Amino acid sequence: MRNVYSVGQINSYIKNMFAQDFMLKSIYIKGEVSNVKYHSSGHIYFTMKDKSGIIACVMFSGNRSGLKFQLQEGQQIITCGSIEVYERDGKYQLYAEEIFLDGAGVLYEKFEKLKRELNDMGMFSPEYKQPIPRYALCVGVVTASTGAAIQDIINISKRRNPYVQLILYPAKVQGEGAAESIVNGIHALETLKPDVIIVGRGGGSIEDLWAFNEETVARAIFECTIPIVSAVGHETDITIADYVADLRAPTPSAAAEMVIFSFAEYTERCFDEYSRFNHLIRSKLAFIKARYEQLEIRLSFLSPLSKIREMKMHVAELERKIQESMEKILLQKKHTMQLLIERMNGLSPLERLKQGMTYVTNTEGMPIVDIEKVEINQKLVLQMKNGKITAQVLDKEKIRRDYNE
């Protein structure tokens, strides 16, 4: 007797087989969408089909972030997920985690091809990049008039510098004719000669952004004589327009921050420069004044007045020296005289008289020094210290005295 299994056992067995299959745990399947049902719970039920058959699919609400567009009948999609068995119904289905529109792959290839071509032509070369003016007073914008991009740009412009003129060219940025509309926008704004043009749009799928990957748009950006800032999608979206633009901004908001100069910073710079000028001219003047004063002092040293003053001082000095020398000489002479007086005094007869000597004259006052000239009884006058005596010679005797004469 063969083994008999219950339905549940079989379904469980098959579920287990699926679960053990590594490939079915994470698989990419492409096909056409049909029977889409957005359930109120947030889950999406749909089937995928191709010529040979169909497969039931479900995307749970928890995985909805893996779907970036509205799922619609007839779309070609690629779904990534796992295939598992639903035991209750005895059916297997695809539990979708991420769903992409197919064709993205084709677009990606087109993108890479155009990028290569334009790069080979040198259209991305840095030498063709025009500098973005630091102080743009008029900014052209090519984007949708209804999108978030223009609102972001307006808000940032108002905050940073409300005195900058924005000119919007309302372009169609996605779908049929978008590329042409963007090209027209660039050309139209170019005639108004703004300082810089922002070309872009907000985020979206690769299809939404596709116009910015068209060659006509790339050429219009490349040939534009006004510097162009590209601002397409989010930070991670990079388009051909970004490569060819003079500057790539990651988002429209970032483009506005880059292009619209802050009025506050600008006035601050003006003020700084103004202060520097005043400071420089002041220090220049101070320097020149100091030099002038220095020269003035030097000049006054060299003036004839100071020469005269100097000569006067010199004369006074000489005068003083002469005076001094004269005084010195006089003093010396006085000394000498004093000495002579002393010597004279030593030789004076009066001095002799003082020492007790007498001085003999005749009555006529003629000095008598020779005994031979004296006669007995002759009257002689004897001069002495404090008077004179008249005497008469009683006797005389000649004495020989030794004089060294």
Place this chain on the structure above:
Amino acid sequence: MNKDISLEEAFLQVEESLKQLESENISLEDSFKVYHKGIALLKTCNDRIARVEKQILIMNEKGELDEF
């Protein structure tokens, strides 16, 4: 001074004037000239920004500009 000069250029000239003023060799007469030129440039910069809040303009199909 040329009114068409861009703000960048004006600032470049301002910097140039400052450099001249900083130089040791400049005569007093020239330094006054340079000073007046610099101040005039800064004034022009200021005048270039008409302090009127701008309405954003939008281009219509005929290429004319309307208020947004």
